[in-house]
Amino acid sequence: MSGKVYGMKCNSCGTVSYPKHAVCPDCRNERFEEVAIGGEGKVLTYTDVYALAIEYETRYLRLAIVELDDGIRVTGQLLDDEPKLGMRVKTILGTVRQSGETAIQGLQFVSV
Amino acid sequence: MKPVYIAGAGMTQFGRSEWTLMQLASVASLAALHHANLGDIRVDGVVVANMGAARVNRQTALGSALVDQLALYPATAESVENGPASGASAVKIGVQAIASGMADVVLVTGVERMRVVNGLEGTDFVASLSHPEAEYIYGVTLPALAGMFARLFMDKFGVERKHLAMVAIKNHENAAKNPYAHIQQTVTMEGILTLPEAAVNNPPIAEPLHMFDCCPVSDGAASLVLVSEDVAAKLGGPKVRVAGIGQATDTHAVHEREDPTDLKSVRIAAKTAFDRAGLKPQDVDVVELHDAFTILEIAESEASGFFPRGEGHKALERGETRLDGALPINPSGGLKAKGHPVGATGVAQLVELVWQLRGECDARQVKDAKVAYACNFGGFGNNVVASVLQREA
Amino acid sequence: MGNISELEVLLRPPAMDMPVYPPKAITLASGETMVVRQVAREEVPTLLEAIYPLLWVERDFYDIVAARLFGELLAYKRYRVKDEYVLVGLIDGVLAGMVNGRLVDEKTGMSYHTLTIRRGLRVGSHLFAAKMEYHIEHCQQEEVLIVAESPIGFRRWMIEYPLEKKFEVQHEMGGVPSWLLPKDVYYAAKPRLVAGHRPISDELMKSSATIILPEEETVVRQVAGEKEEQQ
Numbered sequence: 050m051s052g053k054v055y056g057m058k059c060n061s062c063g064t065v066s067y068p069k070h071a072v073c074p075d076c077r078n079e080r081f082e083e084v085a086i087g088g089e090g091k092v093l094t095y096t097d098v099y100a101l102a103i104e105y106e107t108r109y110l111r112l113a114i115v116e117l118d119d120g121i122r123v124t125g126q127l128l129d130d131e132p133k134l135g136m137r138v139k140t141i142l143g144t145v146r147q148s149g150e151t152a153i154q155g156l157q158f159v160s161v
Numbered sequence: 162m163k164p165v166y167i168a169g170a171g172m173t174q175f176g177r178s179e180w181t182l183m184q185l186a187s188v189a190s191l192a193a194l195h196h197a198n199l200g201d202i203r204v205d206g207v208v209v210a211n212m213g214a215a216r217v218n219r220q221t222a223l224g225s226a227l228v229d230q231l232a233l234y235p236a237t238a239e240s241v242e243n244g245p246a247s248g249a250s251a252v253k254i255g256v257q258a259i260a261s262g263m264a265d266v267v268l269v270t271g272v273e274r275m276r277v278v279n280g281l282e283g284t285d286f287v288a289s290l291s292h293p294e295a296e297y298i299y300g301v302t303l304p305a306l307a308g309m310f311a312r313l314f315m316d317k318f319g320v321e322r323k324h325l326a327m328v329a330i331k332n333h334e335n336a337a338k339n340p341y342a343h344i345q346q347t348v349t350m351e352g353i354l355t356l357p358e359a360a361v362n363n364p365p366i367a368e369p370l371h372m373f374d375c376c377p378v379s380d381g382a383a384s385l386v387l388v389s390e391d392v393a394a395k396l397g398g399p400k401v402r403v404a405g406i407g408q409a410t411d412t413h414a415v416h417e418r419e420d421p422t423d424l425k426s427v428r429i430a431a432k433t434a435f436d437r438a439g440l441k442p443q444d445v446d447v448v449e450l451h452d453a454f455t456i457l458e459i460a461e462s463e464a465s466g467f468f469p470r471g472e473g474h475k476a477l478e479r480g481e482t483r484l485d486g487a488l489p490i491n492p493s494g495g496l497k498a499k500g501h502p503v504g505a506t507g508v509a510q511l512v513e514l515v516w517q518l519r520g521e522c523d524a525r526q527v528k529d530a531k532v533a534y535a536c537n538f539g540g541f542g543n544n545v546v547a548s549v550l551q552r553e554a
Numbered sequence: 555m556g557n558i559s560e561l562e563v564l565l566r567p568p569a570m571d572m573p574v575y576p577p578k579a580i581t582l583a584s585g586e587t588m589v590v591r592q593v594a595r596e597e598v599p600t601l602l603e604a605i606y607p608l609l610w611v612e613r614d615f616y617d618i619v620a621a622r623l624f625g626e627l628l629a630y631k632r633y634r635v636k637d638e639y640v641l642v643g644l645i646d647g648v649l650a651g652m653v654n655g656r657l658v659d660e661k662t663g664m665s666y667h668t669l670t671i672r673r674g675l676r677v678g679s680h681l682f683a684a685k686m687e688y689h690i691e692h693c694q695q696e697e698v699l700i701v702a703e704s705p706i707g708f709r710r711w712m713i714e715y716p717l718e719k720k721f722e723v724q725h726e727m728g729g730v731p732s733w734l735l736p737k738d739v740y741y742a743a744k745p746r747l748v749a750g751h752r753p754i755s756d757e758l759m760k761s762s763a764t765i766i767l768p769e770e771e772t773v774v775r776q777v778a779g780e781k782e783e784q785q
Binding site for chain 2: 099102109
């Protein structure tokens with residue numbers, strides 16, 4: 050599966066940001082290297098959203114913000130039937146949206 | 162900076178309209194111009210606030226179009242697209258024009274006609290303000306961001322669904338007294354929360370938020386006439402001054418905020434507005450908050466400085482924010498029940514407050530209101546404009 | 555049936571025994587009580603009167619819904635449709651909405667239309683659910699064939715229940731490929747979509763005995779979702 054999710058690591062202060070910015074939010078440096086985002090973490094908050102764009106032919110989507118163990122936070126789709134605040138999850142890559150013929154890859158969370 | 166006054170305020174009925182975008186904008190503008198009773202004083206500039214016309218109505222350059230509708234040439238014209246904060250942003254730009262001495266009379270009109278597309282497309286168009294790579298692609302919509310915010314906020318401060326329902330009940334009740342409101346239907350705690358029927362009456366939209374926690378999708382327009390001190394003196398009549406405007410931004414992706422329950426942009430915008438006005442939250446008599454979701458009324462009432470953090474829902478429970486309470490919030494019915502034509506909302510909040518300060522609100526009039534505050538919440542809190550208005554003798 | 559000619563007997567479709575839909579009461583979000591009950595043939599002219607002004611409302615396909623519903627109700631009144639039924643929602647006796655459908659055979663039902671007059675209180679959802687309840691629980695059917703003529707209806711019914719495809723069957727509504735609500739899906743969705751209680755009080759029974767029509771202007775305005783503009 051291609052299309053990992055990337056954040057950026059500041060060449061000067063080492064801060065990792067996700068999503069990417071053109072300037073480091075911490076030290077205003079403008080040079081970075083890309084780093085893949087993912088791993089284990091815990092669910093900070095989640096929702097089952099029923100108000101969806103037309104591409105989703107499902108009753109609802111379960112979305113979450115996860116705080117990864119390295120401190121980076123990410124938004125993605127939670128694939129778990131018994132969601133709880135603070136539950137341990139890990140990231141996987143999967144199809145998160147269908148845009149015409151294109152299947153968009155992104156972060157999904159499964160329990161560990 | 163020169164002082165700026167609001168000489169006239171008008172709006173259309175919010176709801177679903179057959180009128181075109183420019184008809185809506187014209188009707189609200191004329192209502193505000195008539196309210197201001199300018200006589201032969203010329204309008205120097207027009208600022209139009211709108212979010213979706215380019216996509217939903219296939220129309221751009223709305224400022225120029227409105228000048229043409231109102232035959233105000235050669236007045237200057239601008240269009241402002243700043244997400245859900247477009248309205249108050251446009252007001253700020255009008256205020257800057259007068260405060261700098263570049264204009265004496267500016268007409269600011271917010272307009273949105275989004276019921277022309279179906280609800281799914283409407284939801285998707287508003288969702289396009291979220292972060293394209295880190296949020297939107299996952300199916301994030303505004304209700305989704307509000308749902309995740311609500312879950313965290315409620316867990317942290319002990320807010321329950323009954324508190325959210327109290328916001329809805331209060332604002333529907335106020336809207337029933339507002340002839341311009343989209344929804345003029347009161348709701349009950351039994352009907353939306355406690356009876357078994359409530360499960361069907363009030364289905365989930367983005368857990369823990371349900372249908373009656375979310376504002377409707379509305380068409381509508383609202384308009385203000387801003388004038389310089391000289392013009393205000395010539396016009397006579399009640400004087401409402403723009404005492405202070407503050408604005409602040411925050412990270413685009415909600416997850417990047419250090420504490421996602423902290424509406425930092427609201428705090429900064431409110432503090433700036435109060436500092437510029439030389440006033441404090443305690444001086445305020447009437448408030449309009451951006452309750453696109455019920456939870457936001459509670460959170461903004463704290464972040465704006467009216468209640469300590471985590472205490473907003475308690476003040477609500479004590480009835481302090483009711484029309485007859487110590488600090489009435491959303492006497493107009495708020496976005497929740499007055500409606501939310503996105504680009505018009507920030508202007509409409511101030512229209513209500515001008516009417517309140519002039520004592521023109523009939524059944525929903527807050528007694529002796531002298532100082533008023535509005536919070537126009539753009540993005541999901543990544544761009545907020547706060548305004549303080551003051552009635553002068 | 556009394557005295558009908560032999561020719562008339564031939565013209566009428568054969569009829570099955572149909573149970574009466576037992577009336578129920580639902581408390582709405584507003585706190586108002588809506589009674590859902592079946593209507594008799596004699597009441598059809600009153601409903602036609604409510605539908606008539608909607609024949610020219612293009613928005614959300616109300617014109618086609620109204621025209622077809624008008625024809626279906628007339629056919630019901632004059633015995634030109636097989637095993638049709640009509641349910642109405644009444645708030646203090648005032649018509650809030652109506653739904654109809656018919657039985658295809660013992661096993662299969664066919665949903666016709668849902669028309670909401672009072673907006674914003676989920677009246678349409680309650681009535682559509684009552685219609686499914688009638689087919690599955692009271693007529694003991696296995697499945698109901700459904701199509702939608704407006705995008706709102708499509709999203710609401712197809713995804714909310716969720717319905718299954720049965721595209722090999724053309725629905726009577728213009729030959730559109732059908733969707734299906736099977737019994738098990740109905741029961742799975744029931745807790746979140748079907749509400750109300752029975753029996754209803756004598757008082758409610760009495761107040762909903764006669765259908766009161768809202769004013770024509772009110773009907774068009776509410777259905778089209780418009781309100782008079784004011785300045």
